Amino acid sequence: MPRPSEPTRARIVQAASALFYNEGIRRVSVDEVAAKAGLTKRTLYYHFKSKDDLVAAYLAARDQPNLALFRKWFEEAEGGVPVKVEAIFKNLARSARHPKWKGCGFLRTSAELANMPGHPAIRIGAAHKKKFEDWLRATFAEQGIADPLKLARQILLLLDGSFAVVLLHRDASYMETAGEAARTLIAMALKKKGQKRG
Amino acid sequence: MPRPSEPTRARIVQAASALFYNEGIRRVSVDEVAAKAGLTKRTLYYHFKSKDDLVAAYLAARDQPNLALFRKWFEEAEGGVPVKVEAIFKNLARSARHPKWKGCGFLRTSAELANMPGHPAIRIGAAHKKKFEDWLRATFAEQGIADPLKLARQILLLLDGSFAVVLLHRDASYMETAGEAARTLIAMALKKKGQKRG
């Protein structure tokens, strides 16, 4: 069952990814993506039925790698869960200091397409954040924290807040401030659990 | 010293405001703004030298009213500072449940124009958030909190995080979760101060 050639499709997504992330969705034309991928627009429209479809593919391709990176940062940090979560923020701050950094592609896309609530790209973004929230919730549940979902959401709020604020101010130190708040909230939830047991 | 007629200019900004907030900056054409304001594009270009100029005016017009609203929500809430700050989040959640709500205009604009770091609209957005941060910092300083700037930034991170997350998930309950986290962090900072004194 032969299907649309994978390497070509992947090259298109890669080109779209770089352009959409750096310039924004509506700023980038399909012609530009095709040119960057080294083929014609007509060929691109053979592999993707519309620009919206291409935008969705751009975010879908970022889903797993992004989550894997967060998990890696968490796992390779030494210490308890509060310190491990804070390590995610510290690593993110390091990334955000690179000049080409332009925030979170999922959030920026949802902000740009806010007038199209059912857009597939927004759904992919929402699913991505939900996966991260779920992973945090499971991690906190393992620690016996009383309301792991609430805590996971608070950490997510700090994380996405730091994406937004750092993009606006171009000051990555906000990410470290967010990490500190996250560590504090987690440590307090752990303490509370201890009090209930003892 | 006669200057460009104020009512006309204000009507243009009002039209631009509605369109840019609802549809996004790059999605809306100057023609649409002019039509909504009830005049021709050429007239609009008499009052604003470029579309970028118009975008900046759109955000500048939202600066003071937005800050005033937050202060009002803070002041009319009954209770201590933690509860008063949480009230801001609760009121915001109520706003966010309106179907026309589409997040924070400042953040969405900065996300859409992330490829133009020096854009005047982004500077206006950054200044707006800084003013809110300053107001929080002063409020916390009055309470004798040890590091009022850090706490102010953590609240700001939760606030802007909730703008981003609620826009993505269309679930305003995240704002109440953020408010709870804010209240917790402030209450803890107040307690810490008390411990140092006692």
Add this chain to the structure above:
DNA sequence: TTGTGTATATTCACTGGTTAGTATACATAC
């Protein structure tokens, strides 16, 4: 081995519509 049919993959050239910004002229007020 060679011919041939078929689905995959790619290109050129085009359409109909939109867009930011402008040249020019006309109106109105003081």
Add this chain to the structure above:
DNA sequence: GTATGTATACTAACCAGTGAATATACACAA
């Protein structure tokens, strides 16, 4: 009669998506 303000009509570029033709690969029969 000069500065302010408004409208008509235009440019030159851009943009999402398509029609029609073509090229490539591979299965299978002779």
